[in-house]
Structure formats: C-alpha cells, structure tokens
Amino acid sequence: MLPAEGIHRVLISRPNHRLGNTVLISALIVEVETLYPGAEIDLVGSDATDAIYAPLFVVHKVFALPRKIARHLWYTAGIVREIRSCRYDLAIDACNGSQSGKILLSLAHARFKLGFPDRGTERESAWQVFSWPDHLAHRAVFLLRKAYAGGTGEAYPPLRIVLSPPEIAEARQMLSRVCATSSQKSGGSVLGIFANATGAKCYGEGWWDDFLDAFQGLHPEVRIVELVAAHGQSSLGDRFVPFYTRNLRHLAAMVAAMDGFISADCGVMHLAAASGTPTLGLFSITDPAKYAPYGGANKAIDTRTVAASDAAREAARWFAGLPYTGGETNVQDSRKSTSGSHDALLPVKSSTR
Numbered sequence: 570m571l572p573a574e575g576i577h578r579v580l581i582s583r584p585n586h587r588l589g590n591t592v593l594i595s596a597l598i599v600e601v602e603t604l605y606p607g608a609e610i611d612l613v614g615s616d617a618t619d620a621i622y623a624p625l626f627v628v629h630k631v632f633a634l635p636r637k638i639a640r641h642l643w644y645t646a647g648i649v650r651e652i653r654s655c656r657y658d659l660a661i662d663a664c665n666g667s668q669s670g671k672i673l674l675s676l677a678h679a680r681f682k683l684g685f686p687d688r689g690t691e692r693e694s695a696w697q698v699f700s701w702p703d704h705l706a707h708r709a710v711f712l713l714r715k716a717y718a719g720g721t722g723e724a725y726p727p728l729r730i731v732l733s734p735p736e737i738a739e740a741r742q743m744l745s746r747v748c749a750t751s752s753q754k755s756g757g758s759v760l761g762i763f764a765n766a767t768g769a770k771c772y773g774e775g776w777w778d779d780f781l782d783a784f785q786g787l788h789p790e791v792r793i794v795e796l797v798a799a800h801g802q803s804s805l806g807d808r809f810v811p812f813y814t815r816n817l818r819h820l821a822a823m824v825a826a827m828d829g830f831i832s833a834d835c836g837v838m839h840l841a842a843a844s845g846t847p848t849l850g851l852f853s854i855t856d857p858a859k860y861a862p863y864g865g866a867n868k869a870i871d872t873r874t875v876a877a878s879d880a881a882r883e884a885a886r887w888f889a890g891l892p893y894t895g896g897e898t899n900v901q902d903s904r905k906s907t908s909g910s911h912d913a914l915l916p917v918k919s920s921t922r
Contacts, residue, residue: 571659571681573719576605580652580660580677582613584669586636588817588836589860591617592728592843593706594663599726600710601661602627604717613652613673620817621730652677659683663709683716703858727864728843732822740822743812748792751810757790758828760888761841764805765798766833769854776877777805783881788888794827796820796837829891831884834860842867847891849884866891 579601583594591614601610609629612618619631632648635641653676660679662670674684685708702711707725714721732740748759764777772780781793795805797813814820817840824830825844832838833851842848842862850862850869861869868887872880 570718571683571713571716573604573717576658576681577608578611578655578657578659579605579608580611580613580655580657580679581663582661582670582673582677583618583663584613584615584634584667584673585664586615586617588617589839590664590705590836591615591621592730592836592839594709595622595728595730595843596706596726597661597663597709597713598622598625598627599729600713603726604713604719604721605659608658611652611655611657617817621821624733624818625731649673649676661709661713665708683712685712703856704861704863705859706863725863728839728862729845730818730821730840730843732818732825732844736818736822737825740819741826744794744823744826747794747810747812751792751794753792757792758788758888758891759792759794759826760788761794761796761824761827761830761846762805762809763796763798763830763832763835763837763841765800765837766835770834770852772833772851772853772872772877774804774806778808779877780881780884781805781808783878784885784888787882787885791888796823829888838862847887849887851880 581594581597581601583590585591598610601608608627610627611630611632612622612628613632613634615636616633619633622628623631632652634648635644638645652673655678657677657679659681660674660677660683662674662684664670665685671684674682699715702708702725704725706728710725744759762781765771785791793809795803795809795811797803797811799815801813803811812823814823820837821840821844824841824846827846829847829849830841831849831851832841833853834855838848838850839862847866848862849867850857850860852861852869852871853873857869857871861867870880870883
C-alpha cells in the first residue's frame with residue numbers, strides 16, 4: 570500500500586504525442602495533488618505535455634520525448650539518463666498497455682512504483698478482480714486510489730488546465746476582437762466549434778452544414794466562432810469567424826472565454842473540457858463511455874443512429890441550459906469542483922511560457 574504521508578517527489582509517465590491522451594492525465598495530476606498536497610511532480614510526455622503543464626506551480630520538470638524516438642536515440646537516451654538520476658518517492662505509469670510506459674517505470678528509481686497489471690501475463694494478480702472504470706481519464710486515478718492507504722473521494726476529479734489571469738484577460742480581448750468581425754448579431758452568447766478530427770471520427774462539411782443550419786434555426790442569437798485546425802484551413806467553408814493558434818494554452822484560454830463548445834471526439838474536445846467551459850462531444854465511431862467530456866454541464870451525443878439535424882436539436886437543448894456569461898470567462902467556475910477536487914491544481918506561475 571502507498572503511505573498517506575511521506576510522498577514528496579512524484580513521477581507521472583505518459584509517453585504519448587496525442588493531445589487527448591496528454592489532457593486526460595490532468596485528472597491524475599489533480600488526484601496526486603489531493604492525496605499528497607505539497608508534493609512536486611515530474612512528467613514524462615511530449616511537447617504537448619510541456620506546453621500544457623510546464624507552467625503549473627506543482628510541476629517541477631517535463632521530460633518531452635521526441636515524436637520519432639528511433640531518429641533521436643542519443644537525445645532519448647539523455648532523457649532516460651536524467652530520469653534515472655532522480656530519486657522519486659512515487660513513480661506512476663499512467664497508461665494501460667503502453668510498453669514504453671512500462672519500460673520507463675522499470676528504469677525509474679522510486680521507493681514505490683505503480684503501474685497497470687498485464688492482463689496476459691498477470692492473470693492471477695489481485696488487481697484483476699477489480700471492476701475498472703470505463704473512462705480512460707479515470708483508470709489511472711482508480712489505480713492510485715486502490716493503492717493508497719488513506720481515504721479518498723468518490724467522484725472522479727475533472728480534467729483541469731488552470732490558466733493564469735493574464736492568459737484569460739488576453740483571450741477575452743482577442744475573442745472580443747474576433748466576434749467584432751462577425752456579421753452575426755452582437756451581444757449574444759458565444760459558441761465555439763471545432764469541426765476537425767482524425768479518420769472516421771471526422772464529420773464531413775455537409776454533415777456540419779446540416780447540423781449548424783438546424784442549430785442556428787433554434788438559436789439565431791448565438792455567435793459562432795470556428796477554431797481552425799492546425800493545418801490552417803476552415804472545416805466549415807469559412808462560414809463563421811475563425812480563430813487560429815498552434816499554442817495549446819492560448820487555445821484553451823480562448824475556449825475558457827466562451828459560453829459553450831462543440832466538437833467531434835478529439836484532443837481539442839478534451840482540451841476544451843479541461844478549460845472549464847461546458848463542452849459537448851459528438852461521437853460517430855468511438856465509445857462515449859471511454860472518451861466523453863464528463864462532469865458539470867459537459868455532455869456527449871452518440872450520432873451513430875441520429876441525423877445531423879436531430880443531433881443539432883439535442884445540442885440546442887443542451888446549450889439553452891447553460892449559463893450566459895456575457896463575455897465573462899468560465900475560469901472562476903472552473904476552480905469549483907463537483908467532486909471537491911478542482912482546486913487541487915495550484916495557479917500557474919506568474920510568468921507564462
């Protein structure tokens with residue numbers, strides 16, 4: 570069992586370059602801060618991990634692995650040597666089934682190591698008897714809670730990216746300038762749309778046209794802003810005013826200044842939910858039980874058996890129930906947790922990256 574006290578240096582390993590997987594570990598970071606307040610956290614991940622979490626007060630260092638490890642063996646070996654030079658109280662492999670995560674966990678020097686059991690080789694493990702949660706963000710939290718000797722909460726912590734007041738102020742100003750260029754009626758609620766996703770998760774422009782036609786018919790007063798994907802091209806035929814950035818914290822701050830956000834299942838959807846803004850995820854192929862934005866006013870729609878117009882009507886009902894902020898950010902509300910653990914991440918350092 571993990572002791573309830575004496576854990577000061579923690580390593581969390583999630584060596585993956587997908588934005589969604591990077592954001593999903595924020596729930597585990599919240600839980601570590603809740604169980605071990607005052608502990609310092611190192612993270613193993615990617616450039617996205619560094620961009621999102623390096624400014625956090627609780628994070629000491631981010632080890633960003635290269636995307637193509639085989640092409641950067643010496644650089645990777647240097648990172649591994651640096652990890653091994655550290656002495657941790659607790660090291661956590663935050664991914665079930667990651668071979669690189671298992672290797673890094675085995676190489677780390679830590680008093681306690683925590684990783685998922687291998688269902689193929691550890692069939693007799695006591696861990697196999699547990700009923701694991703479906704949602705991917707919850708599994709690493711469940712792992713930590715089951716190993717922890719003290720008491721824990723019942724509800725799972727939210728995805729959370731704490732943004733600094735300067736980031737929020739700049740995003741609010743930018744959103745105001747963006748909306749000022751819109752031909753839509755001024756003064757209404759602001760809804761963000763991200764229409765890009767990978768592979769079969771991506772809806773076509775025709776589907777989005779039907780969805781947004783129906784949505785606007787029910788909410789003509791809503792101002793819509795399209796968040797443009799990294800490739801720099803509108804997925805909605807330049808129908809709405811755009812915002813484009815490759816800076817993940819700027820993106821999160823812009824969403825935090827909006828009243829609501831709708832996206833297909835993708836990393837930006839998870840980033841939006843972590844910003845504190847009510848987020849609606851659209852699922853065409855993946856399982857909402859594993860990936861849906863959860864907590865608060867977040868919601869998912871399984872579109873596999875419904876038409877775009879029907880999904881829009883459900884989305885319109887969801888949006889109608891959200892509080893109108895009048896341009897004020899959702900960040901203040903985002904620090905209040907339905908599970909009592911939103912405050913587990915401390916404010917970021919005063920200087921932003």
